[in-house]
Amino acid sequence: MLLAIEQGNTNSMFAVHDGTNWIAQWRSATEPNRTADEYAVWLAQLVAMVGLELGELDACIVSSVVPQSVFNLRNLSRRYLGVEPLIIGENVDLAIPVRVSKPSEVGADRIVNAIGAHICYPGPLIVVDSGTATTIDVVAADGGFEGGAIAPGIHLSVEALHSAAAKLPRVALKKPDRVVGNDTVSAMQSGVFWGYIALVEGMITRIKAERQEDMTVVATGGIAALFHDATDVIHHFDPDVTIRGLLELYRRNSGSRP
Structure with a gap:
């Protein structure tokens, strides 16, 4: 199952996709200093509410406009999901032309x-x-x-x-x-x-x-x-x-x- 994380300056969204449908979505206030362990405790309780466990999530993709949070989100995926996350802007091929003077x-x-x-x-x-x-x-x-x-x-x-x-x-x-x-x-x-x-x-x-x-x-x-x-x-x-x-x-x- 895929854990998709979209983090804005004010709110963050965590969503789970089972390969066919989105089965759960949660939102929280964006806190740049929240650690991977804190994310894991919070997320484990939410996935349990829909009958899942963190260990069932075996893929992760992250989009964040808060650079200081990316480190902790990466560690969340590595430690608790056991996978290297795809992070937009780092290790993801966008597969579309970005026609601006400074794409980065x-x-x-x-x-x-x-x-x-x-x-x-x-x-x-x-x-x-x-x-x-x-x-x-x-x-x-x-x-x-x-x-x-x-x-x-x-x-x-x-x-x-x-x-x-x-x-x-x-x-x-x-x-x-x-x-x-x-x-x-x-x-x-x-x-x-x-x-x-x-x-x-x-x-x-x-x-x-x-x-x-x-x-x-x-x-x-x-x-x-x-x-x-x-x-x-x-x-x-x-x-x-x-x-x-x-x-x-x-x-x-x-x-x-x-």
């Missing part, structure tokens, strides 16, 4: 998303991933990664307003009923939510104009569930883009196609 600087999450989206959606794509940062990336019709844009995530905007302005409270992230707020909280919620929508719409419009081609837009990431139905520029909301990309990379690099 592209985050693992962006490459994995490009692969995961290309598997399901034909033609040129724009992939919007909403997390700690918002990435808006271009995937060519042949699956090649062609760059994109990185902006602050919507949660960062909320925290920045609260932290930098003495009189502004911390507000819940939600879709407001009106664009024009009638108090401070509703005004902040409108500015953050609809401002974020405007950012996404504006970037997609500019990318399409620059490339002069029709493109399918796929949104993923936890925050995308909140805003994807508030705009018509997003064609698909697909929360499984990243995990699908990890599975495909494992299959391409292991020679296994279950």
Whole structure:
């Protein structure tokens, strides 16, 4: 069984694939200093809840944008699974063209998303991933990664307003009923939510104009569930883009196609 680990700056996902289906997924807060032993204790309890043992996991692939965590995740796989993990950016053949000036600087999450989206959606794509940062990336019709844009995530905007302005409270992230707020909280919620929508719409419009081609837009990431139905520029909301990309990379690099 495959253990797939996708680690972002804020949250990490651990998922198990049995060769046919994903049978379990768990999320935790990203803690860069968590040791391999701590991961193992936590993970052993979770896999037991679905009737498995750590020893049944015999393959591992890791995508992480937190370099200081990779050492501990590698040791988790070596010590408790008994396998050398595949780590995006280290020992994994991406099997797609990365058409940017410095391919080594592209985050693992962006490459994995490009692969995961290309598997399901034909033609040129724009992939919007909403997390700690918002990435808006271009995937060519042949699956090649062609760059994109990185902006602050919507949660960062909320925290920045609260932290930098003495009189502004911390507000819940939600879709407001009106664009024009009638108090401070509703005004902040409108500015953050609809401002974020405007950012996404504006970037997609500019990318399409620059490339002069029709493109399918796929949104993923936890925050995308909140805003994807508030705009018509997003064609698909697909929360499984990243995990699908990890599975495909494992299959391409292991020679296994279950």
